[in-house]
Amino acid sequence: MADSRPGTRDRLAIIAGGGQLPRYVAEAAKARGESPYILALTNESADDWSGFDHEVISIGNYAGIGAAFRRHGIGRAVLTGWVRRRPEWRDIHAPFKALLAVPSVVRTLLRGGDDTVLKMVIRLIESEGVRVVGAHEIVPGLLGTEGPLGRLAPDAAAEADIAAAAAAALALGRLDVGQGAVAVGGRVVALEGAEGTDGMLERVAELRAAGRISQRRKGVLVKLCKPGQDLRADLPAIGPETLRLAKAAGLAGIAVEAGRSLVLERAALVCEADAGGLFVTGILPERTEGGR
Amino acid sequence: MADSRPGTRDRLAIIAGGGQLPRYVAEAAKARGESPYILALTNESADDWSGFDHEVISIGNYAGIGAAFRRHGIGRAVLTGWVRRRPEWRDIHAPFKALLAVPSVVRTLLRGGDDTVLKMVIRLIESEGVRVVGAHEIVPGLLGTEGPLGRLAPDAAAEADIAAAAAAALALGRLDVGQGAVAVGGRVVALEGAEGTDGMLERVAELRAAGRISQRRKGVLVKLCKPGQDLRADLPAIGPETLRLAKAAGLAGIAVEAGRSLVLERAALVCEADAGGLFVTGILPERTEGGR
Incomplete structure (x- = not known):
């Protein structure tokens, strides 16, 4: 053949x-x-x-x-x-x-x-x-790296949100469902299904506007690779549009899996994150509470 | 005191x-x-x-x-x-x-x-x-019972959807997140967060209308109690409105946990389910593939 x-x-x-x-x-x-x-x-x-x-x-x-x-x-x-x-x-x-x-x-x-x-x-x-x-x-340089990409880093509240959302994303990943979750105030408020990350972030913005999510606590988007996922397909990806939607949803920042996610238009993403006051960070979920 | x-x-x-x-x-x-x-x-x-x-x-x-x-x-x-x-x-x-x-x-x-x-x-x-x-x-009689409540029972495709959605709901429940999931064609397409069951079903209807979920496979809503949940608080509940939204989302039916969920207005729910061609059934998730 x-x-x-x-x-x-x-x-x-x-x-x-x-x-x-x-x-x-x-x-x-x-x-x-x-x-x-x-x-x-x-x-x-x-x-x-x-x-x-x-x-x-x-x-x-x-x-x-x-x-x-x-x-x-x-x-x-x-x-x-x-x-x-x-x-x-x-x-x-x-x-x-x-x-x-x-x-x-x-x-x-x-x-x-x-x-x-x-x-x-x-x-x-x-x-x-x-x-x-x-x-x-x-495209070299596309993989997310560990630690903050821009000027800002997650604070203690954001770290707690990262742990909560990462635990949910990992549990779902084991079932080969979804890659993303949003936690606010240490609680998971949204989980990604067929609507995709953008759709999930739009939902968080709506829930926030409707008062169904705390106005005072910001929250975090976490995207992780599924355990055992083939790195040649369907790695979780973020880009400037993800950042814009995360900001519109009132989040403090975004955490993606270091070495197993794609960061698109990194320079533009970092510039917008710094200007918008959001962090973007690479995590190794095994090292967080969420990595159980 | x-x-x-x-x-x-x-x-x-x-x-x-x-x-x-x-x-x-x-x-x-x-x-x-x-x-x-x-x-x-x-x-x-x-x-x-x-x-x-x-x-x-x-x-x-x-x-x-x-x-x-x-x-x-x-x-x-x-x-x-x-x-x-x-x-x-x-x-x-x-x-x-x-x-x-x-x-x-x-x-x-x-x-x-x-x-x-x-x-x-x-x-x-x-x-x-x-x-x-x-x-x-x-209110006696409020708890869901095992097996079909109405005329219809899940077929093999619906049983596969029940197993997939139940596995996701249980994994999330262990993390004290959510109680509901929707699977279509054996795949979990929506997970319940702060939007609640009704919000999740409306999303499934939108995803279906947008062609993001198969038009040919119906799917199932599963609501389970969280493992270790106190039965005196926050039991998963369904009622006629859940049924209407499930129908609008194109689902084949609803499965809830027998003995650990509330079925509101059972007579009206069963009547609407039978008329709409949906099943409503009580499951014991330990007994399904999803109960792992």
Whole structure:
């Protein structure tokens, strides 16, 4: 199946789901001299990819993805952005459909958590002779580091919120559900589901405006990697928009997992955080109370 | 402190937080010949209590609550409805304030989960010589029972959703966060935080309308008691309004913990469930996959 001429298959493919990350990775890859080929996922990628070689394809069309890999000499692939929708049966093409005769595959694909599904997608891509790499391997400096990124650091109240939200995020991560939680006054007030981090922060802002969350205690957004998560897929990411929404929600700051999260547009993020009076910090949850 | 004349203090107090439950319990208690005295919590109880002997009081005004108990011959108290807001420091009156010299009490009161705070409130009330009873002790038949309440029972897909949502609800419950979760297609898509069950169901309806949740798979709402939760406070509750919101969110049904949840207006709930094609069932989560 795989092209047998080594060296001819080194082009980078970006399999683009939803959110801002795919565009960011594509631009950064281009700036580093790559010529990425974009496979924009149907119903997920809302970006206009006209500046890039690209095609729109369903995640269930595994045969089409394999053909695109061979046609464009793809040797490496990055999975970026979210995939909200599981493929419906009618969208799944052969030979993927043959695989689905195996009940455990069906269960995994249609019912598994994000992480389970992504691990299977990675295995399938690699069986095509394409190496799956992490976005942080294409864009150095993208991984979050430990400690405060900007001028401000969490105070004692924020540390308590970080511990509470991290404990909830880890408990959910073990079940392969969600990556984010918000705690205010040491209490978890919001947990991330299919609405995503932005949707959760908008909800916190509404609850705050409605007086359902203390006006006097700020609170913290925590985003963690799931335990056992493959670092090549779906790392938790924050960027300037996350910061703006966190500020609108009245939070004191954001904590993300050091070494296992992506920080987009770091300079802009830090500038806005400092100007807005919020902290952004990298944590190692094993070291906090939340790491139990 | 407690009135020393036994028998003179037998009146029922209803400490009324938010939501529909306090009014429901008050009406039911009245129908059973009780003459409940309502302590409606500031900022929480939105009900018009003019048909009942009542006063509005802050949850932080423990001295005032104790005085009301003595003044009205209260011997039993029911805690009903939610308390969204923790008392702010300025709202906390002596002698409660003296207690707050103890750091662990401050932490518990201001930062603890709902269950921790409620247990402390129960201890404080009982130290006044008032017995705290569960709403189900005042209104028999209020506790959810095992198995389907109406005509319909969960099918295999719904059972898988129940297991997934129950696992998430239990993991959160262990952290004293939330009681509810929604799973669709075996995946948890929403987790309950400060927005409450109704808010979570409205979000699921929005995510479904926006195509962020499968249109083809229905899904289930699960509400469980937290492990170790005091049954006299804050039991998960469902009623006809929960059913309407679950239907609007496109769910197949609702599962609540048998023996540890409140089912309000059961006849109306069952009638609407049967008419709407939804199941309502009582589960014992230890017995499901979610009970790990």
